[in-house]
Amino acid sequence: MKQIFVLSAILIFISCSKNTTKTSNLTAGNKEITLEEIWDGTFSPKRMNALNSMNGNFYSLLNNKDGNTTIDKYSYASLEKIKTIVSSANLKGISTFSSYSFNDDETKLILGTELKRIYRRSKKGNYYAYDIASKKLSLIGKNIQEPKFSPDNKNVAYVKDNNIFIKNVISNTITQVTKDGKRNKIINGITDWVYEEEFGFVRAFEWNKKGNYLAFLRFDETDVPEFSMDIVGKELYPNQQVFKYPKAGEKNANVTLHMYNLTTRNIKKISLGKYEYIPRIKWSNNDAILVATTLNRHQNKLKLYKVNTLRTSSYNLLNETDDAYVDINDNLTFLSDNSFIWTSEKDGFNHIYHYNFNGKLINQITKGNWEVTRYYGYNESKKTIYYQSVENGSINRGVYSISLDGKNKKLLSNKKGQNTAAFSKNLNYFINTHSSAKTPPIYSLYSGEGEIIKVIKDNAALKEKLSGYNMTPKEFSTININGNDLNMWMIKPANFDENNQYPLLMFQYSGPGSQQVGNRWNGANDYWHNMLAQKGIIVVCVDGRGTGLKGRDFKKVTQKELGKFEVEDQIAAAKKLAKRSYIDENNVGIWGWSYGGFMSTNCILKGSDIFTTAIAVAPVTSWRFYDTVYTERYMQTPQENASGYDDNSPINYADKLKGNYLLVHGTGDDNVHVQNSYRMINALVEANKQFDMFMVPDRAHGIYKGKNMRLNLYTKMTNFIEENLNKE
Structure with a gap:
């Protein structure tokens, strides 16, 4: 389960110089935010196109202008365009590529056209090989997935109809590697639904360094139960989507x-001992040694x-254990001597470690009661590692460098707010994206030593535009709940008067390892929350136990009890906030999406003595209905932990509903199935409880496709809140 933030714009809270009466909040102009503006792009910041780091000090961008698509090469040092690598105007056979x-x-390049999305990450389309020197374009295949060149440039491997093919681009011959692929039965080289969603990858094959071996995963789905969804569409009769x-x-x-083996054309099955999942495969710098997780x-x-490519057996290199679970990431990095970088929570916080190729620990590189949040890479010539962490507080992010021996640590970015780096492939430069709750995204070019070279985009125009709106900044603080200091932000009405009382709306996600209380420039939800504040509602977000970036024990306390401690914290926080003189204890609401909808x-059921209104969008209502990988990571199986599943399922507490409840779901949600909401509806009906619902045909988990979809949804939620929470 991935967090649904529903943030397509990016957002908000500008400080100005004028104070309002009886409040210390900084406000701006007098204009009020409208729902139409939130969703028509009025507040969208200027962004950089997603860049692709190239060899040397260069990067490329996909640009579109006047119907012409180009791939252009730029210099990191100057940010100037060097040349156009390919233009669709000069291609014969295809008019554009995406x-x-x-x-x-x-x-060489692989160009994709007519791409069709399958699930969250997967897609299929028509792909072409383009030789940059000769400018020759040749078809690789139609309706194929994940084409990738071999390192020797002779072959392209891809998947079609669940089978792996290899096309030799020199001889133009095609070899079918596997032949047993069949929909909803056997998949070769591409992940199944649950791997794609929860382990975060689609291509399940990898070339070795010489290009003479191809390692791949095979998925036998034969015994996996099928799920089906009716797709209404626009035809006379609906069709059914059936998948494992x-x-x-x-x-x-x-x-x-x-x-x-490309030479012998033989396939060997590799023994990996006893396991359930193979979430990663990666070749080491030894072209005969693959490392499988x-x-x-x-x-x-x-x-x-x-x-080893010469054997069918394998050697155990490293073991990582945890009383709860071990996270999967892409941080495994092999150095020239095949020693490797690894990240782990084994000391209680996520840190970077260095091991030799026999799995012996050389040293722990980062240490402290803080989390490494991203690993960017290792510059071998400088023996320097680059990473992102929360060393300056769990709501902030900084970009750092550190020597391989754990010395010479240096902050390369801004100290406050959140910073994310896009490094050049050789790690000599990075483009830093900095934002805070009061600062829209600023894109700047830095050297690998942390010297700022040039500000690229500063979104000053957006900041100036927002200064004309009646908005207030987020107030960050902590609130002590159940013995823990929990991170919190609050948005008050611009004309806040502590002698008045205001309804309270709480927003949260609360899923394991997540974070909603961050010092960053957010998106559409924050504009919406500010719009609600304009209507006289205080909006609050509290990250309770189970959320991330405060250490292993804080995050994993919810193990085997999803929905217990998180719910206790939200209820306790609501009750504590309601004791404040300026909050109306009889008007307290809560809303969330996905895991947040579950919460x-x-x-509103278990906290019916404090919550009077709730909105749940695409909620899980029983973890029995959700997928194995995500759910069992935190809950084990229902057979092993029946009480953990049932004691925290809202379906079993429908009779406790007293307040106003709006249930929203897309019927085409392949992730959190609408089955969750249907079962909740049945439970509420059986308990004779009145509620509101908004079922949207064919929409997936994000509920966004179609004209005015988000505008319509947020209008519905706004009206519901105004009718039920914002009472005089």
């Missing part, structure tokens, strides 16, 4: 690792295996 990727030495979806406690696909079903025992539903 995706591209380079081969390793950047002499392993719900908690049910059978997963049987996933195995295989090695294809395995997890047991509880996901609390991770193993790294060294796989808001539980809160």
Whole structure:
């Protein structure tokens, strides 16, 4: 389950010099935010296009102008365009393209056209190989997935109809590597639904360094139960989407690792001992050694295996265990001597470690009661690692460098707010995106030593525009709940008067490892929250136990009890806030999306003595209905932990509803199935409880496709809040 933030704009809270009466909040002009402005792009910041780091001190951008699509090369040092690598105007056979990727030495490109989305990350389309020197364009295949050049530039591997193919771009011949692929049965080289969603990758094959071996995963979905959804569409009769979806406690696909030898055309199955998942495979710098990651079903025992292309057996390189679970990431990095960088929470906080190729710890590189949040890479010539962390407070992010031996740590970015770096491939430069609750995104070019070279975009025009609106800044603080100092932000009405009383609306997500209380420039939800503040509502967000970036123990306290401690914290926070003189204790609401919808539903049921109104968008209502990988990571199986599932399922507490409840769901949600809301509706009906609902045909988890979809949804939620919460 990934967080749904519904933030397509990016947002807000500008400080100005004028104080309002009886409040210390800084306000701006007199204009009020409208729903139409939130969703028509009025407040959208200027952004940089997603750049692709190239070899050397260069990057490329996909640009579109006057119907012409180009891939252009730029210099990091000057940010100036060097040349156009390819233009759709000069291509014969295709009129445009919407995706591209380079081969390793950047002499060739793969161009994608007519791409069609499958699930959150996956897509299929028509792909072409383009030789930059000769300007020759050739078809790789139509309706294919994930094409990738071999390092020797001779071949392109891809998947079509669940089988792996290799096309030799020199001889123009195609070899079919696997032949047993079949929809909803066998998948070769592409992940199944649950791997794509929860382990975050689609391409499940990798070339070795010489390009003479292809390692791939095979998914046998035969015994995985099917889930079906009716798609209303625009035809006379609906059609049905049927796909394999392993719900908690049910059978997963049987996933195995295989090695294809391009010379002999033989496939070997690799033994990896006992495991449930293979969430990562990666070749080391030794072209004969692959490293595979395995997890047991509880996901609390991770193993790294060294796989030699000459054998069918494997060698256990590293073991990582945890009483709760071990997170999966992409931080495994091999150095020239095949020692490797690894990140782990084993000392209680997520940090960077250095191991030799036999799995022996060389040293722990970062240390402290703070979390490394991103690993950017290792500059071998400078023996320097680059990373992002919360060393300056859990609501902030900074970009740092540190030597491989753990010395010479240096802050490279701004101290406050949140900073994210996009490094050049050689790590000599990075483009830093900095924002805070009061500062819209600022894009700046930095050297790898942290010297700012040039401000690229500062969004000053957006800041000036927002100064004309009646807005107030977020107030960050902590609130002590159940023995923990929880991070909190609050938005008060611009004309706030502490002698008056205001309704309170709480917003949260609350899922494991998540964070909503961050010192960053947010999106559409924050504009909406400010609009509600204009209507006289105080909006608050509290990150309770189970959320992230405050250490392993704080995050994993919810293990086997999703929805228990998080709900207790939201209820206790609401009661504590309601004691403040300026909050109306009889008008307290809560809302959330996805995991947040699960939370808001539980809160109005279990916290009916404080919450009077709740909105739940696309909520889980029983973890029995959600997928194996996400759910069992935190809950184990329903067979092992029935009480953990049932004691925290809002379905079982429908009879406790006293307040105003709005339930929203898209019927085409392949992630949190509408089954969750249907079962909640049945439980409420059986308990004879009145409620409101908004079911949107065919929309997926994000509920965004279609003209005015978000505007219509947020109008519905605004009206519901005004009718039920914002009472005189």
